Amino acid sequence: MHLLDNEITVAFLRYATILIVKMMLMSSITAFFRMRKKAFVNPEDTTSFGKGENAKKYLRTDPDVERIRRIHLNDLENIFPFIFAGFFYSMSGVNLSTALLHYRIFLGSRIFHTIAYLIPLPQPSRALAWMAGYLVTFSMIYRVIMMAFVTS
Amino acid sequence: MHLLDNEITVAFLRYATILIVKMMLMSSITAFFRMRKKAFVNPEDTTSFGKGENAKKYLRTDPDVERIRRIHLNDLENIFPFIFAGFFYSMSGVNLSTALLHYRIFLGSRIFHTIAYLIPLPQPSRALAWMAGYLVTFSMIYRVIMMAFVTS
Amino acid sequence: MHLLDNEITVAFLRYATILIVKMMLMSSITAFFRMRKKAFVNPEDTTSFGKGENAKKYLRTDPDVERIRRIHLNDLENIFPFIFAGFFYSMSGVNLSTALLHYRIFLGSRIFHTIAYLIPLPQPSRALAWMAGYLVTFSMIYRVIMMAFVTS
Numbered sequence: 293m294h295l296l297d298n299e300i301t302v303a304f305l306r307y308a309t310i311l312i313v314k315m316m317l318m319s320s321i322t323a324f325f326r327m328r329k330k331a332f333v334n335p336e337d338t339t340s341f342g343k344g345e346n347a348k349k350y351l352r353t354d355p356d357v358e359r360i361r362r363i364h365l366n367d368l369e370n371i372f373p374f375i376f377a378g379f380f381y382s383m384s385g386v387n388l389s390t391a392l393l394h395y396r397i398f399l400g401s402r403i404f405h406t407i408a409y410l411i412p413l414p415q416p417s418r419a420l421a422w423m424a425g426y427l428v429t430f431s432m433i434y435r436v437i438m439m440a441f442v443t444s
Numbered sequence: 445m446h447l448l449d450n451e452i453t454v455a456f457l458r459y460a461t462i463l464i465v466k467m468m469l470m471s472s473i474t475a476f477f478r479m480r481k482k483a484f485v486n487p488e489d490t491t492s493f494g495k496g497e498n499a500k501k502y503l504r505t506d507p508d509v510e511r512i513r514r515i516h517l518n519d520l521e522n523i524f525p526f527i528f529a530g531f532f533y534s535m536s537g538v539n540l541s542t543a544l545l546h547y548r549i550f551l552g553s554r555i556f557h558t559i560a561y562l563i564p565l566p567q568p569s570r571a572l573a574w575m576a577g578y579l580v581t582f583s584m585i586y587r588v589i590m591m592a593f594v595t596s
Numbered sequence: 597m598h599l600l601d602n603e604i605t606v607a608f609l610r611y612a613t614i615l616i617v618k619m620m621l622m623s624s625i626t627a628f629f630r631m632r633k634k635a636f637v638n639p640e641d642t643t644s645f646g647k648g649e650n651a652k653k654y655l656r657t658d659p660d661v662e663r664i665r666r667i668h669l670n671d672l673e674n675i676f677p678f679i680f681a682g683f684f685y686s687m688s689g690v691n692l693s694t695a696l697l698h699y700r701i702f703l704g705s706r707i708f709h710t711i712a713y714l715i716p717l718p719q720p721s722r723a724l725a726w727m728a729g730y731l732v733t734f735s736m737i738y739r740v741i742m743m744a745f746v747t748s
Contacts, residue, residue, distance in 0.1 A: 295447065295599065296687060296743070305684060305744040309737055312677050316733065319673060323723075333666070336716045362485070368520060368672060369471060373464050375680060376527060380457060383448055412488045419475075426471065433461055439448070440457040447599065514637070520672060521623060525616050528679060532609060535600055564640045571627075578623065585613055591600070592609040 300382040300391045307395040308378060311371050311402060318364035322357060329354040363409050366422070367402065374398055374429050381432040384439045394428050401425035452534040452543045459547040460530060463523050463554060470516035474509060481506040515561050518574070519554065526550055526581050533584040536591045546580050553577035604686040604695045611699040612682060615675050615706060622668035626661060633658040667713045671706070674726070678702055678733050685736040688743045698732050705729035 296302055325331075331354035332338050338347040378398075382391060405421035412418065448454055477483075483506035484490050490499040530550070534543060557573035564570065600606055629635075635658030636642050642651040682702070686695060709725035716722065 294687070302744055305740065308680065309741050309744060312680055313734075313737060315673075316677055316730070319730065334663070334713075334716065336719050336722075339718065359486070364673065368676070369467075369516065372520070372524060372676060373468055376460065376464055383446070409486075412486065414491065415488055418488075426468070429468065430465075433465060436457065437461050440454055440461060511638070521619075521668065524672070524676060525620055528612065528616055532600075535598070561638075564638065566643065567640050570640075578620070581620065582617075585617060588609065589613050592606055592613060 298382060300386065300388055301379070303388065303392055304378045304382040304395060307399050308375055310399060311374065314402065314406070315364070315367040315371050318360060318367060322360050322364065325354070325357045325360055329357055331357050359409065359412075363406055366405070366409075370422070370425055370429070371402065373433075374425070377429050377432040377436060380436045380439075384435045386435060394432055398425045398428045401428065450534060452538065452540055453531070455540065455544055456530045456534040456547060459551050460527055462551060463526065466554065466558070467516070467519040467523050470512060470519060474512050474516065477506070477509045477512055481509055483509050511561065511564075515558055518557070518561075522574070522577055522581070523554065525585075526577070529581050529584040529588060532588045532591075536587045538587060546584055550577045550580045553580065602686060604690065604692055605683070607692065607696060608682045608686040608699060611703050612679055614703060615678065618706065618710070619668070619671040619675050622664060622671060626664050626668065629658070629661045629664055633661055635661050663713065663716075667710055670709070670713075670726070674729055674733070675706065677737075678729070681733050681736040681740060684740045684743075688739045690739060698736055702729050702732045705732065 296305070326337075330341065330350045331352050332350050333353075335347070335351060338350040341347055341350055378395060381394070401421050401424035405418055405425065407413070408418035408421050448457070478489075482493065482502045483504050484502050485505075487499070487503060490502040493499055493502055530547060533546070553573050553576035557570055557577065559565070560570035560573050600609070630641075634645065634654045635656050636654050637657075639651070639655060642654040645651055645654055682699060685698070705725050705728035709722055709729065711717070712722035712725050
């Protein structure tokens with residue numbers, strides 16, 4: 293049986309690819325904001341803006357760039373566990389509608405987390421968005437653990 | 445043949461889920477210490493502690509919070525390669541007891557690494573804990589490479 | 597059918613293991629440069645160099661160490677999406693030579709990115725190296741999305 297004959301694994305793949313694309317876009321947004329805010333971390337990145345002391349002033353941290361980098365790191369910390377858990381969860385014998393509910397809440401939570409972080413919305417918006425995705429991942433992990441520890 | 449008909453892949457899944465849960469807990473511990481130490485990075489996170497200058501003083505780095513964040517990042521850098529290597533290693537035709545030895549040493553090394561980092565224990569405790577997991581991962585990667593480069 | 601009966605998945609495995617090894621080496625290089633430059637972040641790491649104020653002076657950031665850490669983080673941000681996309685891409689019905697082209701460009705782009713970051717080469721060397729790997733990953737994701745959204 294092929295891995296992708298399982299319709300839940302295919303559903304997982306849909307949500308997972310959207311999440312990976314969303315996470316990868318953070319790289320481009322960071323690069324865009326570094327250019328726009330002229331805030332770089334490597335000396336070789338500033339040479340097109342001038343020589344010597346003139347270029348040095350662009351070696352600085354900018355609050356908006358740092359904010360986007362925190363979103364990116366938060367994505368890494370949360371989306372990687374989702375990919376792991378969601379993949380094996382799709383093989384755990386769960387029914388499709390329950391699986392879709394998990395995948396959709398997670399995707400929604402990460403999109404809302406990014407919006408809440410970027411604007412930024414007043415807390416606890418971002419905290420609750422993060423928490424929703426965190427709990428959904430644990431719910432999937434619980435089922436994977438049940439499967440992995442009981443089936444043998 | 446289903447992916448989880450392989451008892452070594454199921455064994456991998458057990459250790460991998462524990463490691464993912466351990467890594468995810470670092471997020472909660474970071475949040476807990478940020479609250480307890482009142483050390484935040486986003487202005488919107490401090491508004492419940494006061495207005496204006498009163499809130500601004502909580503925008504600071506705290507050594508304990510930074511320490512936990514370093515453990516989290518170290519987990520990401522090490523557990524992600526383990527998940528990759530351990531998954532394909534489980535299909536490499538290795539025998540179960542050798543595989544379990546690898547998975548157990550890795551899990552033990554990461555738990556001891558976290559304890560050594562948190563307390564902190566004098567060096568080289570943390571360095572050796574990290575090294576054990578690092579070498580075990582390379583041992584698994586070696587077998588995966590043998591399989592991937594020789595079987596075709 | 598076994599996962600590794602697919603010759604494209606085996607090819608993926610070859611490039612992916614090389615990339616994981618390359619990423620893991622960044623940990624060792626960081627540790628090596630921390631020792632050589634005597635630039636540490638944890639107080640317990642400096643005790644072998646002296647006591648009290650004498651040890652404290654080694655708690656500092658060093659530009660070369662930070663540069664290597666940025667390469668490591670950039671690897672995490674880019675190689676993890678490659679592993680995800682490249683794995684499922686290998687099952688997408690793509691032909692072997694197209695898949696190999698993608699895997700090879702990605703591997704080349706990451707090796708050149710690291711060289712350009714380490715020396716450092718003048719920009720846009722590093723930016724173009726990063727961009728090549730980024731676009732190749734999107735090309736694979738595009739095919740995975742086509743497969744995941746159309747096959748059901």
